[in-house]
Amino acid sequence: MASCATAFLCNHAAALTSPYSPRKTRTSARSLRSSLRPTTITAKQDQKTALQYRKLGDSDLEISEITLGTMTFGQQTSEKEAHEILGYAFDNGINILDTAEAYPIPMKKETQGLTDLYIASWLKSQPREKIVLATKVCGYSERSSYLRDNAKVLRVDAANIRESVEKSLKRLGTDYIDLLQIHWPDRYVALFGEYCYDPSKWRPSVPFVEQLKALQEVVDEGKVRYIGVSNETSYGVMEFVHTAKVEGLPKIVSIQNNYSLLVRTHFEIDLVEVCLPQHHNIGLLAYSPLSGGALTGKYIDSNSDAARKGRLNLFPGYMERYNKSIAREATIKYIELAKKHGLTPVQLALGFARDRPFITSSIIGATSVNQLKEDIDAFLSTERPLPAELAADIEDIYKRYRDPTLF
Template identity: 70%
Template sequence: MQQMALSAFVTTPSSSYSNNLPRLTACRSQRWHARRLRSQVRAQAQQELQYKKLGDSDLLISEITLGTMTFGEQNTEKEAHDMLSYSFDQGINILDTAEMYPVPTKKETQGRTDLYIGRWMQSKPRDKVILATKVSGYSERSTYLRDNAEVVRVDAANIKESVEKSLSRLSTDYIDLLQIHWPDRYVPIFGEFSYNSTKWRPSVPFEDQLKAFQELIDEGKVRYIGVSNETSYGVMEFVQAAKLQGLPKIVSIQNSYSLIVRCRFEVDLVEVCHPNNCNVGLLAYSPLGGGVLSGKYLDANSAGAKRSRLNLFPGYMERYNASLAKEATDEYVKLAKKHGLTPVRLALGFVRGRPFTASTIIGATTMDQLKENIDAFTSAPRPLPPQVLDDIEILFKKYKDPRLN
């Protein structure tokens, strides 16, 4: 798909016109700026999606990746197919699934997401869809993923079984991007932040994992590989093993990244993944912080909050429900309003505009949500104006990653 070049959204910084408003009070000047920004946003023409090369692969992916983890739990097959079709009609060319989906995960529904996608793909040109999926990492609970396993590992046997089953469910003979959902070794993820050295355990060597992927690539069943929920140490070890042994190199990392989850990636992964270093593209998941950055959970009694997953599934993504996370979200919602933006446009516009973001993974349980998310890329300011970014940094200095508190 031909890459689209989009004109940047340009706004005049407040400092360049404030001298022309000597009689305006600070409050009136702020309101004037907000009205001016809103008029510029409305005047901006509808834009097409941009496309980026993923790492050092030849995959040219849309700046939006369609996430599918609600398909089969919160969404019916018809709803899933409608969302898939609408997304690809809008220019999205990559979708992300996993062998364990939908979530919350359970044996009874495992693989249902893939089946929905597979039946939809039967009517689509295969070469027009970039299909990304994930093989599960170390797990003592999800043994139902394998025919005979006491524990799920990222070794040759587990990887091969995972891929064969995924290909069958997805009704395809190859996967464009196969990712390790989470590492085989212990790492602090899914709400855990600090590394606990007492949890260290022996793990499958990085080289052995890459050799297993090499076999699948040689067989034509996988094109490229990536990681997810990974650390700088893991990325460097995979890249080094590939370089020394002539094995396939990872081209992507799928990690959580949003206004309220920044530190883990920005502290050092951003340097490791830089195009001039390891050249690993970020597929940013949970750009709305599990949906909280839309502001819908601020009113616990609203219809939107009651039918959303944090309330439907108590304890699920509990880290985003922390009191400080709610406080920070409230401040970001106010910031969006101040600048004439919706909370969704602010949150997605921020992630979209980061230079290290290859694609932003969006998910939705309704068509209206999906349209709003896509609209944040096609109609919102590009990039976010400097004054908006400055205000974001002020809040970031105050709250950092509030989900950790």
């Protein structure tokens, strides 16, 4: 018998692999009208060789099934390289990029904001209305006060949101943000490899209604078009949705959470149900579909040049959960599976993410054009959807290595 995940994929894949037809959408906070579909992609192109587009939640944004992640710009990636990556991405059908006030990652005062500045210098020569620009305001933090003029602790309240938005707009050189996301919650939640909720870490937090009222202000002022969340739980999503409905405040249209072959259960177990179009219609922007590069297989040989230059080794302790023994075992199994079916590890990992019926767009970052080219080619060249036999083999490995980054 097929697993519930396999059955869900088979039942819904057909509906989500068809591209949206071209349509006119509002592209500025002041109701300017223009198509969001890039001029390099047309409805006449073969679906197997062109990126497809999906509506993001309840918004009027039609976004490409790949989102360009930019968190390496200013840390591993120079401004020239960033411009080359941005140009290649948008020339090849990507129409959405994701940044954050905290970028580049790992966070530090000396480099904070460089990602936005690199994007801004590229944006000057681009048609702004053709680009969906997503960014993020930091959640609770006691270590990142340098992001604010007069705050020792970052909170998701009116003052922090306003300062974050105004500084982001200035750095990015634009007068509106298409999607503003809360990078991580104001309240305590289990984050970034923490495997379960610890009640002893509960702390008072900014009420959901106050967060939404603050977001409403920047929306009303035309600085933000839509809002979303990131690294969020089912409880948080439901509270935001319920509060918005009861108070007449903006509804979140997206959630940006970790999702890959190595990180599945947290989203699949109940967030899928919450975010379903038939329920609250919140689009998933899945980050780290390659698990920080681990699923490429480059870290299996720790002495290889690719491994030495990879983020997991460049920044000791960073994302180390992807390189633990059990996660490595699972990665090896997926590499072997890819070889069995005549695929590269990248094709397997990105093909899997691409076909998940609950993912609106996969966030793919790159430190070079060649790396991005490989990722886009893998996304498009892999049979759509993945063959049933391969999908079943993936589920067999998943049953044996269920979210191995947690152990």
